[in-house]
Amino acid sequence: MNKIQKPTLEICFTPDAVSFIDLTGKIAVVVDIFRATSTMVAGLASGVTHVIPVVDMADALHYKSQDYVTAGERNGEKIEGFDIGNSPFEHMAQEFKKIVMTTTNGTQAIETVKNDAEQVIIGSFLNLRAVTNYLKAQNKDVVIVCAGWKGRFNAEDSLFAGALALKLRSDFWWKGDETLFASHSYSSVKNNLSKMLKQSSHYKRLEKNGVSDDMEFCLQIDKFKNVPVLNENILENLPK
Numbered sequence: 001m002n003k004i005q006k007p008t009l010e011i012c013f014t015p016d017a018v019s020f021i022d023l024t025g026k027i028a029v030v031v032d033i034f035r036a037t038s039t040m041v042a043g044l045a046s047g048v049t050h051v052i053p054v055v056d057m058a059d060a061l062h063y064k065s066q067d068y069v070t071a072g073e074r075n076g077e078k079i080e081g082f083d084i085g086n087s088p089f090e091h092m093a094q095e096f097k098k099i100v101m102t103t104t105n106g107t108q109a110i111e112t113v114k115n116d117a118e119q120v121i122i123g124s125f126l127n128l129r130a131v132t133n134y135l136k137a138q139n140k141d142v143v144i145v146c147a148g149w150k151g152r153f154n155a156e157d158s159l160f161a162g163a164l165a166l167k168l169r170s171d172f173w174w175k176g177d178e179t180l181f182a183s184h185s186y187s188s189v190k191n192n193l194s195k196m197l198k199q200s201s202h203y204k205r206l207e208k209n210g211v212s213d214d215m216e217f218c219l220q221i222d223k224f225k226n227v228p229v230l231n232e233n234i235l236e237n238l239p240k
């Protein structure tokens, strides 16, 4: 903690950048706007009670025998033999309680931080205010971990990181140029977020798969009030 008692806030634009940061005692906010963390927030706000994020498809299938619905994608498309894909609309269908999920980027990012961070929570534009309020109340150092795309930077996760950094500015010490860059970038596009992100590689890739409605859904701000937290490998909503 710094001399004036404020916790720190840092951003990793990719999961690989986490290797430069000591996560001990810190809260990691994992972000994958298109679509994994938006979908987790939407599902858990709509009747899902448990989400187990896993890296491998085989691990997901292992939970099928324990009454988990298998969900996920590779390269934006539903995995053959799985029950559902990675669309928020599928996860909000209110048919499912327990989901095991594997995605190209989002569940990998959770895996990267889960053993080292003190706590892992799930962020998205859909629950921006709820995440902000939670972090303000904790008085702990925070690292926003962008899932990116296959190890590379992406615009939507980094812009979300900027939006969250701006909301937390008065309560946290910003560390690193990433925070400065992301917050200025978000400020300059926030009134045209969807228009700008339509030019992004991740949007275009998923658009080709016919899921533009998913992306528009994921860009809604403060639609939900839940904050998913990882407990013993299971994502559940924090009590309100």
Ligand SMILES: O=C(O)[C@H](CS(=O)(=O)O)OP(=O)(O)O
Residues within 6 Å of the ligand: 032, 034, 035, 036, 037, 073, 074, 075, 076, 077, 086, 103, 104, 105, 106, 107, 147, 149, 150, 202, 205, 206
């Ligand atoms: O389906 C998604 O939303 C993406 C797939 S890809 O990275 O665009 O191929 O996965 P996610 O892990 O949610 O970024």
